[in-house]
Amino acid sequence: MEKDLTLYRPEAWFRAARGPRYQQLYRHLSAAIAAGELQPETRLPAERELALIAEVSRVTVRKAVSRLVEDGVLEQRRGAGTFVRPPKSKIEQSLSVLLSFTDHMRQRGKTSSSRIMRRGLFLPSPDEMMALGLSPGDRVARVERLRFADDTPLALEWSSLHTDVLPDPEAVETSLYDVLRASGRAPTRAVQRITAVNLTAADAKLLLLPEGAAVLRIDRTAYLPSGRPIEFTRGLYRGDIYDFIAELRVDAT
Ligand code: 16G
Helix, strand or coil: CHHHHHCCCHHHHCCCCCCCHHHHHHHHHHHHHHCCCCCCCCECCCHHHHHHHHCCCHHHHHHHHHHHHHCCCEEEECCCEEEECCCCCCEEEECCCCCCHHHHHHHCCCCEEEEEEEEEEECCCHHHHHHHCCCCCCCEEEEEEEEEECCEEEEEEEEEEECCCCCCHHHCCCCHHHHHHHCCCCCCEEEEEEEEEECCHHHHHHHCCCCCCEEEEEEEEEECCCCCEEEEEEEEECCCCEEEECCCCCCCC
């Protein structure tokens, strides 16, 4: 207990001529939370007590605390006090490994499921013709799905494939890549373009987010080992629970 309180003492955070007290206190507490010195679920002393220990006014404490609440690292619980929030656990996907949604969720210990919104054979759009190298007379197989991880809607995916790799879109029950693997036509390489977009009202409703919420849009074109493009998928991924990690290396030249 003693140790906890020394963290708030002025010796721990205040330096003359280093800016306003509330900012110094804010930075100190923010760093202590990030470093794990203040663990998730730790309860901060009440405002009056904290002001006494830190030797500042209650207004100073309130300003520092409310900024930490805005940052999402502290949480005020009615009648219970102010607590360090547990970090949001995000689902991380490496950008350099070609995974299916199902595999990816399995790796994370989550159960994936999908709601199929539409699937069938259609006349290709100009974008699909370009991405998949189709001719105007060809048909394209489309599968449109809302994808869940443990019952949370995580993504909307519109997939378009060559009919000779997916002649029957009805065959896609859970995993598209499982169907492709079963016929020996799974992609081995993909190129993705990632953009931030704001959700339309209809898509927001499906993803249980407010209209206009920012999400990640990823367009993936996937190729067979021969270099032939077979899949074009446009996906909207909830940015609040999905993280894409890219590992970068210096070119060894
Ligand atoms: C991933 C792919 C998507 C692919 C899907 C197949 C990204 C950005 N996109 O979501 O292109 O169609 O997996 O998943 O990773 P499935 O085999 O579970 O249907």
